[in-house]
Amino acid sequence: MTLLQTRNLDILVARRRLIHRLELKIEPGTSWALLGRNGTGKTSLLHTLAKLLPAAAGEIYLEGENLATLSGKPLARRIGLLFQQGLPAMPKTVFETAMLGRYPHHQSLWKDNREDIEVVENALREFDLMHLSARSTDTLSGGEAQRLALAQLMAQAPALYLLDEPSNHLDLAHQLKGLQRLKAKVTGHRSALVMASHDINLVSQMCDHVLLLMGGGKYLAGPVSEILQEDHLSEAFGCRIRRIESGKGEAVFFFHSA
Amino acid sequence: MLLLLLTLLAIASVLFSLLSGSVTLSLHDLLNAPFAGEKSLQLQIIREIRLPRTVAAFLVGGLLSLSGVIMQILLRNPLADPFILGVSGGAAVGALTAIFLGSSVFWLYQSAFGGALLSILLVFTLANAGKRWSVTRLLLTGVVISAGWGALINLLLTTSSENTVQSMLFWLMGDLSQSRASWHSYALLLAGLGGGLALSRALNVLTQGDQNAQTLGVNVEALRITLYLAASVLTASAVVIAGSVGFVGLIVPHAIRMLGGRDHRYLIPGAILLGGSFLVFADSLARTVLAPQQLPVGVVTALIGVPCFILILRNSATQSP
Numbered sequence: 211m212t213l214l215q216t217r218n219l220d221i222l223v224a225r226r227r228l229i230h231r232l233e234l235k236i237e238p239g240t241s242w243a244l245l246g247r248n249g250t251g252k253t254s255l256l257h258t259l260a261k262l263l264p265a266a267a268g269e270i271y272l273e274g275e276n277l278a279t280l281s282g283k284p285l286a287r288r289i290g291l292l293f294q295q296g297l298p299a300m301p302k303t304v305f306e307t308a309m310l311g312r313y314p315h316h317q318s319l320w321k322d323n324r325e326d327i328e329v330v331e332n333a334l335r336e337f338d339l340m341h342l343s344a345r346s347t348d349t350l351s352g353g354e355a356q357r358l359a360l361a362q363l364m365a366q367a368p369a370l371y372l373l374d375e376p377s378n379h380l381d382l383a384h385q386l387k388g389l390q391r392l393k394a395k396v397t398g399h400r401s402a403l404v405m406a407s408h409d410i411n412l413v414s415q416m417c418d419h420v421l422l423l424m425g426g427g428k429y430l431a432g433p434v435s436e437i438l439q440e441d442h443l444s445e446a447f448g449c450r451i452r453r454i455e456s457g458k459g460e461a462v463f464f465f466h467s468a
Numbered sequence: 469m470l471l472l473l474l475t476l477l478a479i480a481s482v483l484f485s486l487l488s489g490s491v492t493l494s495l496h497d498l499l500n501a502p503f504a505g506e507k508s509l510q511l512q513i514i515r516e517i518r519l520p521r522t523v524a525a526f527l528v529g530g531l532l533s534l535s536g537v538i539m540q541i542l543l544r545n546p547l548a549d550p551f552i553l554g555v556s557g558g559a560a561v562g563a564l565t566a567i568f569l570g571s572s573v574f575w576l577y578q579s580a581f582g583g584a585l586l587s588i589l590l591v592f593t594l595a596n597a598g599k600r601w602s603v604t605r606l607l608l609t610g611v612v613i614s615a616g617w618g619a620l621i622n623l624l625l626t627t628s629s630e631n632t633v634q635s636m637l638f639w640l641m642g643d644l645s646q647s648r649a650s651w652h653s654y655a656l657l658l659a660g661l662g663g664g665l666a667l668s669r670a671l672n673v674l675t676q677g678d679q680n681a682q683t684l685g686v687n688v689e690a691l692r693i694t695l696y697l698a699a700s701v702l703t704a705s706a707v708v709i710a711g712s713v714g715f716v717g718l719i720v721p722h723a724i725r726m727l728g729g730r731d732h733r734y735l736i737p738g739a740i741l742l743g744g745s746f747l748v749f750a751d752s753l754a755r756t757v758l759a760p761q762q763l764p765v766g767v768v769t770a771l772i773g774v775p776c777f778i779l780i781l782r783n784s785a786t787q788s789p
Contacts, residue, residue, distance in 0.1 A: 260683050286685030293680060300675040302730055313673050314685035319666060320733060366684065 211273055213238045213402045214259065214370055219268035220427075223254050230427025232268070236370070236402045236419075241393055243413035243434070244406040246423030247447055252406040253294060255423075256372045259404070260291040272370070286314035290368035294375050294406075297359050301348040307358055308334055311365030333364040336391045338384070352379035360388055364395065371396065371403035377412060385409075389416050410451070410463045414438055422446050438463070470729055474741035478526070481745035485522040485752040486514055489759075524647035524709055525751040525765070526744035527657055529716055531706035533743025534660050536717030537735055538699035541671055542692065543607055549718035550703040553610030553696075557617025558587025559707040564624045564636050573646065577708050584704035587613060592696060601692070642713030642766030644751050653705045660702050661740060667691070668732035715769040716743050719777050726780050746773070 214236040221229035228251030236242060244252050257263040259270060261277055270277040272288060280288070290311075297307065311333070312326045334340045337357040342350070350358065356379040363371065371392060377385045389405075393416060396403045404421075407413050413420065413434075420437035422430045424446050430437050438461065443451040450466040487493050497510045535550035543552070550556070562583025566576040595601065595609040621640070625633055638645075664671075670691055673681045678688045706713070724738040750768040757763065 257679075262679055262682055282687055283685035286683060289683070291683045297676055297680060300730070302672075302675070306672070306731060307676075310673050310676060310684060313669060316669060319669070 211238075212236065212271075213273060213400070215271045216259075217269045217271070219258070219270065220266040221251060221254050221258050221263070222266040223251070227266075227427045228254050229258075229423075229429070232429060234421065234431060236404065238369075238400040238402055239397050240402050240419055241396055241417040242402070242404040242419045242421055243417035244404055244421050244423070245408075245410065245413065245446065247425060250423040250425050252423060253374055256291060256374050256404065256406060259370075260289050260372055261285065262291075283314040286366065286368070288369045289372065290363045290366040290370070291372040292359055292363050292374055292376055294378070296352075296355050296378075297347070297362070301346045303343070304334070304339055304345050304347060304350070304358055305330065305343045307347055308339075308361045308365050311362035311367075314366065329367065330361075330365050333361040336364060337361045337388055353381060353384065356380055357384060357388060360392070364392065367395075369401050371401065371405075373403060373405035375407055376405055377407060377409060385412060386415075410438065410443065414461055414463070470724075470727060470734060471737055471741070474738055474745070478741045478745045478748075481748040481752075482522055482526065485525070485748045486518050488752045488756050489513070489518060520648050521644060521751065522748055524649040525644050525748045527649045527653050528644070528647070528706045528710045528713060529720075529743040529745070529747025530657050530740040531653065531660070531702045531743075532713060532717035532747075533720040533739040534657070534664060534736065535699045535702040535706070536743075537721040537732075537739050538664075538695050538702070539717070540721055541674055542695045542699060543603055544677075545603075545607070546722065547718070548607075549714075550699065550706070551712060551714075551717070552614070553591050553606070553700065554587045554614040554617055555584050555700050555703040556707045556712040557614045557621070558590075559584035559704060560640060560712060561617050561620045561624070562586075563639050563708075563711070564621060567632055567636050567639065568624055568628055570632075580708045581704060584700070584707060587617065588697070588700040588704065601689075606696070638764055639711040641764035642711040642769070643764045644710050644713075644747075645755070645762055647709050649709055653709060656702060656705050657740070660698065661737065663698065664736040665733065667694075668736055671732040710765070713747065713766045713769060715766070715773045716747055719773055720746060723777065723780050726783075 212235050214234070216232050216234045219229055219232040219234070220227065244255065246252055254263060258265050261281070272280060308330045309322060309326065312330060315326065331340065334343060337360055339354065339357055339361055342354065347355065347358065360376060373392070376389060376392070380388060389412070392403060395401060405417070418434055419432065420434055422437050422442060424430065430442055438453065440451055440453050443463070452464045452466070454462050454464065456462050483495070487495065491513055493510055493513070532550050536548070539548040539550055539552060540546060542548070559580040560583070563576055563580035566579035571579065591606070591610050591613050595606040625636060628636060670686045673684050673686050674688070674691065682688050720743040721735065721739050724735050724742055729735045729738045747765065747769065750772055751765045753772070754763040754765045754768040
């Protein structure tokens with residue numbers, strides 16, 4: 211069953227039409243990249259899909275159910291969002307922060323049950339944070355904080371992962387490793403992920419589908435090989451972008467000023 | 469572990485309070501009091517004078533600390549205290565009006581509680597009117613309403629006769645000498661503790677910001693309204709018993725956090741225990757240090773609280789904050 215489907219979706223921010231008549235079908239096991247210039251509505255779209263912002267028109271269906279009818283913990287078990295600006299928080303330990311991701315799953319009011327602890331420890335391990343488990347969050351570096359936010363999202367274990375610039379602050383090794391961990395969660399399961407990013411090269415390695423926002427509500431959606439073409443990208447970003455095949459079906463992208 | 473220590477501290481503070489006063493009692497007297505005859509002086513002192521006052525002090529300390537915890541999350545501001553949104557100002561205007569009119573103690577309580585409720589509703593309605601709710605809006609509304617109450621308080625103080633001004637000032641500084649806790653306040657503190665524990669995981673999530681809490685499944689809108697009303701009513705009931713006892717609600721939550729209780733599952737009961745003990749201890753000193761002269765407890769809370777807090781702050785700064 212289609213995991214997420216939008217019909218005729220319109221999104222207005224400050225009276226500007228960012229998304230117009232968006233028809234998107236996200237199947238389980240797929241990884242979508244969300245590309246576009248600043249202010250084309252990437253974050254607004256993610257927030258609308260997570261039900262933080264109301265859509266101006268159209269509907270969103272999650273596994274056939276209208277998103278408007280879902281809320282609270284049941285919704286949080288199915289859709290999770292990594293925020294662009296990380297976690298704004300009163301300081302807590304790394305472990306406590308990751309444990310917050312289990313909130314929609316908690317059974318017990320007072321004790322963390324064994325399953326929750328295991329899930330959290332796994333998530334911390336996946337993002338190389340286990341050794342920082344007892345550290346206070348206000349002592350973390352930018353990259354560590356970003357990995358913690360990712361670990362919290364992984365502990366939440368939603369069906370649909372919405373990621374707003376997940377590679378922010380991450381060094382190259384962690385970009386690849388961390389995002390591959392997330393992708394492993396998605397492929398072969400009934401999950402999917404949508405990640406907004408500015409890194410076309412990362413996206414071309416990580417994702418199998420692309421939603422390219424062209425501005426003013428125009429968009430292109432489809433498999434990576436179709437959308438990540440020189441003409442589409444150059445139009446969307448307003449600068450010349452060259453695509454060079456590197457063999458093995460992979461491509462590298464170069465930028466030139468227009 | 470922390471909670472166990474705080475419970476011991478609470479018991480110690482209550483014993484200290486029951487034993488200190490103008491008539492010296494030993495621990496032996498205290499333990500024998502229930503078995504001494506009905507007419508025994510010890511029993512009367514403890515049961516009629518010290519116990520009610522000690523209980524009232526513990527309740528007020530607990531109520532204010534719990535309210536302080538809630539206000540600090542609600543307003544996402546470490547400087548928030550139970551009085552910041554004008555509840556105490558409303559109660560003070562109510563109480564001072566009653567004193568001004570020479571009403572009985574019963575009417576003073578009613579009037580103070582009425583003033584507090586009026587203030588709660590006023591701030592809530594104004595902060596929610598029309599536009600979208602925001603922390604800044606609520607905070608600004610509360611501060612402005614507080615300023616309004618402040619002006620009315622000054623008006624009442626300047627137009628009253630000298631001996632009424634004396635009792636007004638005592639009320640304003642926070643004073644437990646006339647205090648008797650009613651069953652309402654027991655019930656409220658217990659309900660606050662129970663409700664706080666039930667919501668403690670949601671509160672932990674809320675410290676991550678509204679949007680993140682929303683995506684983790686917290687109904688932020690409903691939780692905010694609940695928190696505002698809960699903190700206000702807790703504050704109102706404390707203020708009605710003892711006036712505006714400062715310092716407790718601001719500092720106790722921070723002290724617990726620095727002692728390692730940043731998780732609300734521990735912060736909430738911890739703050740109630742520490743706040744209660746702290747006020748019981750402060751009140752014992754308030755009525756004994758300059759006996760027979762009694763000091764307003766609000767003066768003592770600040771005088772002991774400031775050095776204690778600086779000590780905790782220094783110690784926690786050397787570890788990770």
